[in-house]
Amino acid sequence: MNANERKTVLVVRRTRLDELVARYHTLQQARFYIEHLGADFGDYLRESAAYAAALQTVVQALQARGRYQIVDRALVPNFVFGADDIVVALGQDGMVANTMKYLNGQPLIGVNPDPARWDGVLLPFAPGDLPRLLGDVAADRRPTRAVTLAEARLSDGQVLRAANDLFIGPRTHTSALYDIALGERREPQSSSGLIVATGLGSSAWIKSIVTGSLGIASAVRGGSADGGGYQPFDWDAQRLDFAVREPFPSRSSTAELIYGQITALQPLKLRSRMPDHGIIFSDGMEADYLQFTAGMEATIGISQRQGCLVV
Numbered sequence: 680m681n682a683n684e685r686k687t688v689l690v691v692r693r694t695r696l697d698e699l700v701a702r703y704h705t706l707q708q709a710r711f712y713i714e715h716l717g718a719d720f721g722d723y724l725r726e727s728a729a730y731a732a733a734l735q736t737v738v739q740a741l742q743a744r745g746r747y748q749i750v751d752r753a754l755v756p757n758f759v760f761g762a763d764d765i766v767v768a769l770g771q772d773g774m775v776a777n778t779m780k781y782l783n784g785q786p787l788i789g790v791n792p793d794p795a796r797w798d799g800v801l802l803p804f805a806p807g808d809l810p811r812l813l814g815d816v817a818a819d820r821r822p823t824r825a826v827t828l829a830e831a832r833l834s835d836g837q838v839l840r841a842a843n844d845l846f847i848g849p850r851t852h853t854s855a856l857y858d859i860a861l862g863e864r865r866e867p868q869s870s871s872g873l874i875v876a877t878g879l880g881s882s883a884w885i886k887s888i889v890t891g892s893l894g895i896a897s898a899v900r901g902g903s904a905d906g907g908g909y910q911p912f913d914w915d916a917q918r919l920d921f922a923v924r925e926p927f928p929s930r931s932s933t934a935e936l937i938y939g940q941i942t943a944l945q946p947l948k949l950r951s952r953m954p955d956h957g958i959i960f961s962d963g964m965e966a967d968y969l970q971f972t973a974g975m976e977a978t979i980g981i982s983q984r985q986g987c988l989v990v
Contacts, residue, residue: 684745685746685817686747686748686761687744687745687766688758688760688767690752690766690768691734691749691769692751692770694727694730695723726796729795729796730769730793733792733793734769736807737769737809741813743810744814755777755781760781760785761785763785765786766786766787767809768788772797772799772800772802775787775789775988776842776843776879777842779842780828780840782984784984784985785987786987787989788816789988790802790804790806790808790809791803803990804989816989821989822989823987823988824914824988826842826879826985826986826988827878827914827917828877829845829877829980831845831847831969831978833971834976839968841875841877842877842961842986843877843879843884844877844884844961845875845960845961845979846872846874846958847872847971848872848873849957850957856953857952859936859948859949861939861941861947865936867931867932867952868923868934870923870926870927872923873922873923873924874888874921874924878914879914879986882911885909890908917943919940919947919979920940920941923937923938941981946978947979947980949971949979950974950976950977951971953972957972959971
């Protein structure tokens with residue numbers, strides 16, 4: 680396809696103000712609710728205004744270029760991206776990750792709508808960068824960074840991918856019951872669930888779990904509770920790390936296989952023993968999940984797809 684014919688898909692989100700107005704029906708009622716609680720409603724207005732201004736700049740760039748489509752982040756799981764699409768995510772880092780896992784190698788551009796508010800590790804570009812940037816991406820002149828994705832594949836054929844991490848466990852604050860196997864090691868477990876992290880996600884949820892566990896273990900032994908030691912790994916590393924949260928040893932469960940690495944040659948296998956409350960979700964999106972109930976087997980491994988982040 681000619682570089683000038685490539686379509687751009689812009690992924691947008693609702694601001695906190697949009698969510699409040701949707702909940703309370705009018706701007707005035709939303710303002711009353713926030714100010715009644717003693718909070719600063721002006722912060723919601725400033726955030727919304729900054730996002731609207733960024734969106735206007737981005738849309739103008741897309742209009743000047745050619746074909747484009749705007750998609751709300753809530754619709755991304757069911758949206759069909761074209762193989763030659765260029766994807767732009769206007770929002771926080773989490774929206775970049777949540778968009779990436781539904782792509783299949785299409786270049787993804789993270790645009791920071793409000794640099795004063797968001798650090799934007801995955802948002803290296805400003806709205807004003809797009810006119811020049813889109814042409815370079817369309818002509819494959821812009822460098823990209825590969826991101827390894829995790830994948831949960833159920834025995835009934837359902838698949839869920841993750842750019843940051845997968846959670847496997849109970850829907851509510853109850854115990855997760857399952858059998859776990861990695862290579863020749865296998866055991867029945869009871870815990871509050873597992874986290875499986877990619878390199879991109881290795882500085883997030885799993886780091887907090889491992890850091891807390893190390894700190895507690897050190898404090899119990901009479902040492903310092905600093906919890907240091909866990910090191911994030913490269914975004915494109917061909918491995919995943921997993922950690923079991925709050926494993927509970929009992930007469931029917933053990934707690935030895937609680938941390939390890941998953942590779943292409945050694946996936947993690949789990950079989951659910953939860954009658955009705957087991958789930959798998961990814962990247963913090965609990966609304967988009969797989970049922971993981973009794974008898975279902977999940978194979979957790981490295982996806983054949985890779986994220987492609989424009990840098």
